[in-house]
Amino acid sequence: MAGATPGAARKGPRHVAIIMDGNGRWATMRGRPRLFGHHAGAKRVREIVEACPGQGVEYLTIFGFSTENWKRTQIEVAGLMSLFRRYIQKEARALKANNVRVRFIGDRPGLDRKLQALMDELEEMTEGCDGTNLTIALNYGGRDEVARATQRLAEDVAAGKLDPADVDEETLPRYLDTRVLPDPDLVIRTSGEARISNFLLWQSAYAEYEFIDTLWPDFTAAVFAGLIRNYAGRDRRYGGVKR
Known part of the structure; x- marks a missing residue:
């Protein structure tokens, strides 16, 4: 599915893919350790x-931990790995109960x-779910x-x-981690940074971007809904022009 030619227009x-940035700064602003912010961010997920269902979003991909994040302090990395384990153990039943299909890439x-x-x-547990498709990049x-x-x-x-x-631009996507997913339509980055940080480089060739100042732990469903409305008002031509 990834890499396919953009289909018919859709409001x-x-x-939606999200770079969940700003957890550490959110915690520092409150005089707390960075891991406190990561725990707050996990709850926001x-x-x-x-x-997603109420916004018509069928696929959600979140950037949990990048290949570059290993450069962080050993304490923070160990804390994040512990958080990921706890998140999966704690949220598994709720994800299945909410009919969420979970996949991991990376x-x-x-x-x-x-x-x-x-x-x-978790992937096996939710394999039969046909609601929201949640992909976690670790x-x-x-x-x-x-x-x-x-x-x-x-x-x-x-x-x-x-x-x-026979190798062309339709071939490589069949070998990507995201081969069973459609390309993202909208990529959101929180915290005020305006870069994509090595996230879904191939898949986001035609994505719309939103770089917002909100730190991830403050990213509410209302903020999410506002960005979905913004997207609906954009004119997506995929390199073409209106006739």
């Missing part, structure tokens, strides 16, 4: 997931085995994803499964 976004082998096992279990980087996809593609070429002459 609201089918797939549930509200946004639950808001370099999974780079994560600890316990976390990997929990990720596998140990994810857009360039890393493309490199891994290219390696798998090259292996198929070497094995004679793929003719190099």
Whole structure:
């Protein structure tokens, strides 16, 4: 599905991707450790997931931990890994009860085995859900994803499964982590930063962007709804012009 030619016009976004930034700053502003902000941000995820059906959003992809985040302090990284494990254990039943299908993207082998096992279990538990599709990017980087996809593609070429002459812009998406997902229509970044931070580089070629000042722990369902309305008012031409 990823990489497909944009389809018929639609008022609201089918797939929203969010770079959830500002947790650490939110905590620092309150005189608390950065991990306090990450815990507050994790709680906000549930509200946004639950808001998706009412906004017509079928797919939600959130950036949980990037391949570059390993550069943070050992204490913060360890705290984040513990938070991810706790989040999965705590939210699993609620996600299934709300008919949410969960997937994870990123370099999974780079994560600890316990976390990997929990990720596998949650994906299996929600496999039959057909409501909101929640994709969580953990140990994810857009360039890393493309490199891994290219390696798998090259292996198929070497094995004679793929003719190099048949490789085009529709081929690579079949090897990406997001191969079963539609491309994002709207990418949101919170906290006032105006960069994409190596997130869904290939998939976001035609996405609309919203860079907002709100820190992620303050990102409410009402703010989300406002951005959905903004998107609906945009004129998406995909390189064409109105006749």
